[in-house]
Amino acid sequence: MKDIKEYVINYDFIKRFDIEALKKSLILPLYEDEIYSYCAVCKSSDIKFAKSCFFNLPSFINIKQDEILFYLSDLEKRYKLYNLYKSSLQSSEQNNKNFIEEFFYTLLKFSIEKRASDIHIETDEKLLIFRFRIDGRLKHIISFSIDFFKIISSYIKLRAKLDITQYRKALDGRIHEKIDEISYDFRVSFMPTISGESIVLRILDNKTVKKDLNLLEFSKPIYEGLKSISSLTQGLVLVCGPTGSGKTTTLYSILKSFDISSKKIITVEDPVEYKLSGITQINVNDKLDVSFSSVLKNILRQDPDIIFIGEIRDKLSLQIAIQASLTGHLVLSTIHSNSALNSISRLLDLNSQSFLLSSTLKSIFYQRLVLRVCPYCAFKGCEKCNYTKYLGRTAICEHLRIDDKLSSLIAKNSSLDEYKSYLKKIDYEDIYSDAKIKVKKALTTLDEVYKVLGFEDEV
Structure with missing residues (x-):
């Protein structure tokens, strides 16, 4: 069974379809190229519906039913993160600050709404993977291309008052953020890995x-x-x-x-x-x-x-x-x-x-x-x-x-x-x-x- 975190889901692609119809049919659109469309299905999916919606489906990616429903939930927040990620990559360095600031705030707000205790930002050779720890268990949220890593890593280091040029040693810091008029502290940890860095933000919620x-x-x-x-x-x-x-x-x-x-x-x-x-x-x-x-x-x-x-x-x-x-x-x-x-x-x-x-x-x-x-x-x-x-x-x-x-x-x-x-x-x-x-x-x-x-x- 393919791991969904290996894909950068194109939320612009998902937005073309009726979300309730996708949930009912248990179809998760992933992305398309010039030749094919790609989507994820489960044992209970309506394959006939999928074939009527997408052109040139070479094969289906099989995942669990609850995963399809999870990735189709909170669609507006995922769509916003996806578009801020794209804008951060496409903008010049001078104009990038507003996009990355909004991305980071949206990420923190989303994690709090999902009752997360930690945010994990991890790298592999091609992808940057975001996961939340919810009720003690890690849950994959969204993946982006590895190109985004340096942007988000540098921004978090700046916010935590850490050396942005340092990638080869462990770093610890703290970030304070007010979200919906409530103050939160985030304990930040950077750890060098063979593919870049692992970043973990512990959400310190005084409630x-x-x-x-x-x-x-x-x-x-x-x-x-x-x-x-x-x-x-x-x-x-x-x-x-x-x-x-x-x-x-x-x-x-x-x-x-x-x-x-x-x-x-x-x-x-x-x-x-x-x-x-x-x-x-x-x-x-x-x-x-x-x-x-x-x-x-x-x-x-x-x-x-x-x-x-x-x-x-x-x-x-x-x-x-x-x-x-x-x-x-x-x-x-x-x-x-x-x-x-x-x-x-x-x-x-x-x-x-x-x-x-x-x-x-x-x-x-x-x-x-x-x-x-x-x-x-x-x-x-x-x-x-x-x-x-x-x-x-x-x-x-x-x-x-x-x-x-x-x-x-x-x-x-x-x-x-x-x-x-x-x-x-x-x-x-x-x-x-x-x-x-x-x-x-x-x-x-x-x-x-x-x-x-x-x-x-x-x-």
């Missing part, structure tokens, strides 16, 4: 971290556990899971549950992605000698009540987290692990002293994000969900509260079997139990849970 805990769709036991953190005055609380599992959003929402006006809250992040009012946020920057280790070594001199460490990444960050917890501070942080129980092993692997960890660790939350069933199309696929049948994501989670028995097991550096035996005895509800609740409520599906967590007997 996602302004949510209260009760708006994050956690099941009741998990919500109660997260809410209880606000009553703690000291100790270590961890949220664990892989990259992109929503850990930071959860922790920021926990921070919002505190009485910020009476607390000194300091965050140490690499980098600070979301700005929160009333909280002291420190951006780690090795170039300015504001390193993770130097900040953590001096943070207690700032007289904090609550410390948020972006990630327990090494022995030093764990030592300081434990030290701060022992001296009357509440420390919130994240760690990469594949279960709440596994995070204890990860902490001990960082050479923490088990008796100190046992007296400071209070709660561990392990969470993952699963796709949410689209509420608009009853699982048929529609324009709102990009014909994927899913719209947005919801969290599934488990909460391991460190009681006296677990604290004792940590202090004795017990085996994994001893932990599991005790958790079984107290009917511990793991993440699979939470997943069952979401499936029963038709918020997600078993297939999606299996994809995210793997097949387990418990589900």
Whole structure:
């Protein structure tokens, strides 16, 4: 099956036809030359209709039905991007600025309308490929000729205050843009590749971290556990899971549950992605000698009540987290692990002293994000969900509260079997139990849970 991203779709060509007729017939026009017309079809396409519309069809390009419908959606926005791309190539360098500015703004606005978290701009030998990460999955949006690469790359570098002559090393910057009267920050990363550069723009949308805990769709036991953190005055609380599992959003929402006006809250992040009012946020920057280790070594001199460490990444960050917890501070942080129980092993692997960890660790939350069933199309696929049948994501989670028995097991550096035996005895509800609740409520599906967590007997 041919990959549609290998084609520069001619949206002028598509505009000649009735869009509703194309959708009904499941025909996607691609382009034409002086001899032939080219279009994409699927198993359910009306081939007779295609042959009546196009001249000289040498063969059909076969793709999936949902792809045809997706590329025929948002047609005006795709048409605008396509024509701005052509105008940017055809105009002189002196007159190009307005076209590329409008192209970039249109691209950013389109990504936000599609609820993207990242924009990926990638090169191969002949094409420049644009993809959006939507609900954690990359979705191809549009492709252009490679000639457009230098224009868009240079413009993004200028906006991010980066060296436009540098193509052979990694670059990082930031762009601020107001779209429909709402301010957005975009974190920009350039990485050299064998065919040019890979450019990724992370969309930093403060709306996602302004949510209260009760708006994050956690099941009741998990919500109660997260809410209880606000009553703690000291100790270590961890949220664990892989990259992109929503850990930071959860922790920021926990921070919002505190009485910020009476607390000194300091965050140490690499980098600070979301700005929160009333909280002291420190951006780690090795170039300015504001390193993770130097900040953590001096943070207690700032007289904090609550410390948020972006990630327990090494022995030093764990030592300081434990030290701060022992001296009357509440420390919130994240760690990469594949279960709440596994995070204890990860902490001990960082050479923490088990008796100190046992007296400071209070709660561990392990969470993952699963796709949410689209509420608009009853699982048929529609324009709102990009014909994927899913719209947005919801969290599934488990909460391991460190009681006296677990604290004792940590202090004795017990085996994994001893932990599991005790958790079984107290009917511990793991993440699979939470997943069952979401499936029963038709918020997600078993297939999606299996994809995210793997097949387990418990589900």
